[in-house]
Amino acid sequence: MAKPLNIALIGTGFMGRTHSNAYRKVRNFFNVPYDPVLKVVCARDAAKTKAFADTWGYESTESDWRKVIERKDVDVIDICTPNNLHAEIAIAAAEAGKMILCEKPLSMDGPQGLKMVEAVEKAGVPNMVWYNYRRVPAVTLAKKLIAEGKLGRIFHYRAKFLQDWTINPELPQGGNGLWRLDASVSGSGVTGDLLAHCIDTAIWLNGDMDEVCAMTETFVKERKHTETGQVQKVSIDDASAFLARFDNGSLATFESTRYARGHKALYTFEINGEHASIFWDLHDLHRLQYFDYRDASETRGWKSIHITDGDHPYMSHWWVPGLQIGYEHTFVHQVADFLEAVGKGEKAQPDFREAYRTQLILDAVLKSAADHNWQKVEHVKPA
Numbered sequence: 046m047a048k049p050l051n052i053a054l055i056g057t058g059f060m061g062r063t064h065s066n067a068y069r070k071v072r073n074f075f076n077v078p079y080d081p082v083l084k085v086v087c088a089r090d091a092a093k094t095k096a097f098a099d100t101w102g103y104e105s106t107e108s109d110w111r112k113v114i115e116r117k118d119v120d121v122i123d124i125c126t127p128n129n130l131h132a133e134i135a136i137a138a139a140e141a142g143k144m145i146l147c148e149k150p151l152s153m154d155g156p157q158g159l160k161m162v163e164a165v166e167k168a169g170v171p172n173m174v175w176y177n178y179r180r181v182p183a184v185t186l187a188k189k190l191i192a193e194g195k196l197g198r199i200f201h202y203r204a205k206f207l208q209d210w211t212i213n214p215e216l217p218q219g220g221n222g223l224w225r226l227d228a229s230v231s232g233s234g235v236t237g238d239l240l241a242h243c244i245d246t247a248i249w250l251n252g253d254m255d256e257v258c259a260m261t262e263t264f265v266k267e268r269k270h271t272e273t274g275q276v277q278k279v280s281i282d283d284a285s286a287f288l289a290r291f292d293n294g295s296l297a298t299f300e301s302t303r304y305a306r307g308h309k310a311l312y313t314f315e316i317n318g319e320h321a322s323i324f325w326d327l328h329d330l331h332r333l334q335y336f337d338y339r340d341a342s343e344t345r346g347w348k349s350i351h352i353t354d355g356d357h358p359y360m361s362h363w364w365v366p367g368l369q370i371g372y373e374h375t376f377v378h379q380v381a382d383f384l385e386a387v388g389k390g391e392k393a394q395p396d397f398r399e400a401y402r403t404q405l406i407l408d409a410v411l412k413s414a415a416d417h418n419w420q421k422v423e424h425v426k427p428a
């Protein structure tokens with residue numbers, strides 16, 4: 046019998062919806078030791094929060110996250126707010142002994158992330174950060190192939206995350222939906238928002254990064270701020286690109302922008318090893334492109350593997366071979382893995398300490414871009 050686990054969701058935007066969907070679905074598809082109970086949802090607008098609770102089946106609503114943390118009937122705090130609130134909520138939740146699921150990026154910067162790591166480790170509470178792309182079955186398969194040595198020595202890692210939704214200079218900055226354009230709320234622009242995903246996947250697949258050399262640009266320098274009504278300086282990076290050297294000797298390029306006309310969420314990575322190469326594309330997320338030089342020469346070439354068979358990661362839980370799954374399932378997988386890990390007394394990854402590694406790389410990227418030089422990446426010691 047699965048034991049009830051009472052969830053408090055803070056934030057009802059894009060991620061609030063993906064997580065709620067995952068809690069509702071997980072036990073229909075995974076035999077997990079806990080049953081997520083949608084106990085309370087919290088956001089600032091009372092009427093919208095009530096409507097959200099009705100849609101997703103939350104038992105109650107709150108408008109002050111501190112009250113949620115004080116509640117004795119809550120086991121897990123799930124942080125789906127803009128980035129500037131992650132640390133305050135997570136540290137308070139850890140001190141109250143709650144389990145914590147926190148959206149990415151972990152924090153506004155490395156030093157703040159370290160405080161969060163220390164808080165959860167001092168409290169000894171289970172914690173995890175929603176770097177959900179690790180749970181795309183094709184990406185999980187890439188991890189397995191690399192771990193099995195199928196690629197051999199890795200020479201190159203190449204990642205991109207391209208969007209085009211901020212090209213219009215009339216788009217305001219700040220406030221609901223547009224907090225990503227205000228660095229006092231987001232921490233940074235595409236570096237912390239999009240490259241954070243690319244970096245998390247990269248360090249998971251290819252290990253620690255040694256040094257980076259970056260450039261950033263803000264194409265639209267001033268925008269009206271929705272909260273002040275004034276035209277103000279834009280404080281985020283609109284585009285960010287960096288070179289990196291991994292500890293394993295491989296060379297990497299990372300690029301992200303919200304100014305690539307025609308691309309909505311084009312997250313791609315390619316890895317070139319001595320025996321084989323892998324390519325993955327979020328717009329075609331159920332496929333993994335694979336080239337193996339050891340194949341017979343007559344039929345050697347890039348394969349497009351349709352990741353739908355029962356022996357592909359996570360897929361035996363879903364439909365039948367040939368029928369693919371999508372974006373929302375990555376969150377279901379992440380909840381399933383978290384509940385499984387809590388049941389076994391293990392750490393679900395990426396935990397805060399693991400996500401802090403990404404934070405330090407983000408800091409090095411931004412410092413490199415500001416100083417126009419190479420930056421060494423500080424390595425994170427195991428707990």
Ligand SMILES: NC(=O)c1ccc[n+]([C@@H]2O[C@H](COP(=O)([O-])OP(=O)(O)OC[C@H]3O[C@@H](n4cnc5c(N)ncnc54)[C@H](O)[C@@H]3O)[C@@H](O)[C@H]2O)c1
Nearest residue numbers: 056057058059060088089125126127128148149150175222
């Ligand atoms: N894992 C992913 O792929 C992914 C994708 C998108 C966003 N994110 C992350 O998720 C987080 C939320 O992003 P989003 O796109 O859902 O944002 P959003 O703007 O859609 O929603 C933010 C929510 O936070 C609420 N909120 C703001 N201040 C609050 C407060 N003081 N108390 C309670 N609630 C408050 C808002 O009312 C809103 O419901 C961010 O950290 C973002 O980086 C992750």
